[in-house]
Amino acid sequence: MRIESAETVVTSPGRNFVTLRVVTADGLTGLGDATLNGRELAVASYLRDHVAPLLTGRDARNIEDTWQYLYRGAYWRRGPVTMAAIAAVDTALWDIKAKAAGMPLYQLLGGASRRGALAYGHASGRDVPELLDSVRAHLADGYRAIRVQTGIPGLDSVYGVAASAAGSGERYDYEPARRTAGGPVLPVEETWDTRAYLRHVPSVFEAVREEFGPELPLLHDGHHRMTPIQAAKLGKSLEPYDLFWLEDATPGEDQAALRLIRQHTTTPLAIGEVFNSVHDYTTLLAERLIDYVRSAVTHTGGVTAMKKLLDLAAVYGVRSGMHGPTDISPVGMAAQLHLDLAVHNFGIQEYMRHSPESLEVFRTSWTFDEGLLHPSDAPGLGVDLDLDAAGRFPYEPAYLPVNRLADGTVHDW
Structure with missing residues (x-):
C-alpha cells in the first residue's frame, strides 16, 4: 500500500485550517489535521517543503516506523510546528489503515x-x-x-x-x-x-x-x-x-x-x-x-x-x-x-x-x-474533505491576542 501523493490543503471557512491529504496507489485517501492557530503557514510549509517529499513511495501501513522516521530522522525534535506536521501524517495513515480494514478507527x-x-x-x-x-x-x-x-x-x-x-x-x-x-x-x-x-x-x-x-x-x-x-x-x-x-x-x-x-x-x-x-x-x-x-x-x-x-x-x-x-x-x-x-x-x-x-x-x-x-x-475517521468547497475559502492572516497589564507589561494570554 504505497503512498502516491501527499497534498497540503490550506482553507479558511470562517477560520484557518491546514489539512494533509494522503493518497495511496490503490486509491485510499487519508486526512490529517495540522492546524496551529495563528501560525498555520509555518506548518503548511513544513509539510509541503520538508515532509511530503519524504512520504512518496513509503508503505502507508507502517505507521510506527513513519512516525519514528519523521521524529528522530529530522534531528530537531518536538516543538508545535514539527509535532503538528507529524500529527497530520500519523492521523492520515491511521485513517487509511482503518479504511483498508473497513472499520472505524476506534476498532x-x-x-x-x-x-x-x-x-x-x-x-x-x-x-x-x-x-x-x-x-x-x-x-x-x-x-x-x-x-x-x-x-x-x-x-x-x-x-x-x-x-x-x-x-x-x-x-x-x-x-x-x-x-x-x-x-x-x-x-x-x-x-x-x-x-x-x-x-x-x-x-x-x-x-x-x-x-x-x-x-x-x-x-x-x-x-x-x-x-x-x-x-x-x-x-x-x-x-x-x-x-x-x-x-x-x-x-x-x-x-x-x-x-x-x-x-x-x-x-x-x-x-x-x-x-x-x-x-x-x-x-x-x-x-x-x-x-x-x-x-x-x-x-x-x-x-x-x-x-x-x-x-x-x-x-x-x-x-x-x-x-x-x-x-x-x-x-x-x-x-x-x-x-x-x-x-x-x-x-x-x-x-x-x-x-x-x-x-x-x-x-x-x-x-x-x-x-x-x-x-x-x-470506516476510518469518518470525515471527508470537499476540495472544491475548500478552494472557495482562501487563507486569511489572523493572530491570537496579546495580553498586557495596565502598566503596559506583556503578560501571559
Missing part, C-alpha cells in the same frame, strides 16, 4: 470502552445574567457539562467570553484569532488584571451553583494567567463549588508551579493544551500533580503519540480531557473522538461546534446525543 485502537464521550460546552457572558442565559442555552443544546467564563468588571475584553450574547442566535462566534480592523494584520492587544479576576470568579461560580444546583459538572480555564500562589488561592476559593477541573492555572512550562498549587487546593487540575510531547508530562504524571491531560491529537504527534501518552497517564490515574475548540479541525476532532471511545482512562471531551462553512468543507459523521459524542461507525 483498531481496541474497540469501544463506552457508549459515547461526555462533552463539555463553552458558556460565557459579559456579566453574570448573560452567563446564566448562556448556560441555559447550552443545556438546551444537549450539553451535560459546562465550562464557565465571564467578563471581569473593569476589563473591556476577557479570554473565553463570546462576542455576542447567548440569546442572539449566533452560536459559532467564539474565535479568539482575529485581525486588526481596517489596518495591518497585527494581534489585538487586551488588558488584564489578575487581582480583579481573583475577586470576581468565586462569586460567578456561587451564582451558577445557586441557579443550576450541585450536580452539573462545571469547568473553568485560567488560561496560564496566574502565578503559582495566585492559582493556589483561586483553587482554594473555588473548592465550595466542586469544579470538575481548573484548567491551565499557570504557564504550562513551569512544572514546579503545579507542586505549590497541589499543596494548597483539592480542586482538580487540568493542563497541557500547549504541550506537544509526552516529555512535557513526565514530572506531572509521576508526581501526580494533575488530574487531566489536555493535549490534542493535532498538536501532540497524532493518534500514535496521543495513545501512548494516555496509556502512560492511566498508570498514574490521570484521565483524558483533550483540547477541542474550533481551531482543531473536524479531522482532528474526529481522531480524538475515536481515542475517547477506546481508551479506558477517558475523562471528558471539549466540544465547540464548527461553523456551517467549516462543515461544508469537512463532511463529518459524528453524532452528539444526550451530552455524548460518538465518532460514528464509518
